[in-house]
Amino acid sequence: MTDPSARAIAMTVEVKELPELHVACIRHVGSYNRIGSAFEKLMHWAGPRGLLRFPETKVLAVYHDDPDVVEEANLTSSACITVPTGTSVGGDVEAMTVPGGLFAVAHVEIAADQFGAAWNALMEWLATSGYRPDDRMCYEVYLNDHETHPERKFILDICEPIRPL
Numbered sequence: 001m002t003d004p005s006a007r008a009i010a011m012t013v014e015v016k017e018l019p020e021l022h023v024a025c026i027r028h029v030g031s032y033n034r035i036g037s038a039f040e041k042l043m044h045w046a047g048p049r050g051l052l053r054f055p056e057t058k059v060l061a062v063y064h065d066d067p068d069v070v071e072e073a074n075l076t077s078s079a080c081i082t083v084p085t086g087t088s089v090g091g092d093v094e095a096m097t098v099p100g101g102l103f104a105v106a107h108v109e110i111a112a113d114q115f116g117a118a119w120n121a122l123m124e125w126l127a128t129s130g131y132r133p134d135d136r137m138c139y140e141v142y143l144n145d146h147e148t149h150p151e152r153k154f155i156l157d158i159c160e161p162i163r164p165l
Helices: 036-049 112-127
Strands: 011-018 021-029 059-063 076-082 093-098 101-110 131-133 138-142 154-164
Touching: 011 112, 021 036, 021 059, 036 076, 059 093, 076 093, 101 112, 112 131, 112 154
Parallel strands: none
Antiparallel strands: 011 101, 021 076, 021 093, 059 076, 059 138, 101 154, 131 154, 138 154
């Protein structure tokens, strides 16, 4: 039987200058694919505060560790939404600035089990692009609510910080 995550990933990649983002976030430690509970807590916090103003509010996951280097149980990520600078946070919710700059931005529409394959496809593209990753934060920007997608797919931009070789 074929691994469903091994299906070919259709993506378009653009090199873009992205702005700095001010976010409210909840940290998650552990497997990256279990960040959903942090997003649920964040949305429950943000909703009553009037901070979910779509489409201007961006929803993103920031990845702080390299899963090839850090053990899965110790991976750190952040469930985030963009907020106005100076937004009051507290408790589990922190403020963070995601640096802007030059990024490889891969646009994909994927099933829940294809996130790893999508990142791998972007890294394959990067290997022959004339760019290399740098040490700024990488992240995903979610462009839809996968629960309302007819195939429950995620439409997102994978944003990998880069610099020329």
